[in-house]
Amino acid sequence: MRRLLLLALFSAAVAVVTVDAIKCYVCNSAEDPRCGDPFSDPEDLLVTCPIExxxxxxxxxxDGIQRSCTGSEGESTLEGCVPQGAGQVVFVSTVCRSDGCNGSKI
Incomplete structure (x- = not known):
């Protein structure tokens, strides 16, 4: 009985410590035109990121716009670009850390 009580208390403590996963929009404008800008934040494209x-x-x-989730570490908001050749920009990537932050407000 005592072990069962300790197990229940330990399970409750683990449940409290568990952090909810972030929700991100996941899409590619080459496959789904709703993914491009302007973006209207379609709820069916908002998914729970499988990466803790x-x-x-x-x-x-x-080539368009991709919205996704990643496990890369970074600041809460990090913007950058990858230059190619004589000042050409290959892509611009914005990383953020709150639910749906890669939607229309980014």
């Missing part, structure tokens, strides 16, 4: 401690990402390139 994940980040939402919006990547814009000449």
């Amino acid at each position: 401690d994940g980040f939402c990402v919006k990547k814009s390139s000449k």
Whole structure:
């Protein structure tokens, strides 16, 4: 009986410590035109990121826009671009860490 009580208390403590996964928009404008800008935040594209401690990402390139989640570490908001050749930008990527942050407000 005592072991059962300790097990129940331990399970409750673990449940309290568990962090909810972040929800990110996941889509590609080459496959779904709703993914491009302007973006209207369609609820069916908002999914729970399967990566613990994940980040939402919006990547814009000449091929379109991709919205996804990643496990890469970074600041709460990190913007960057990858230059190619004589000042050409290959893509611009924005990383953020709150539910749906890679939607229309980014």
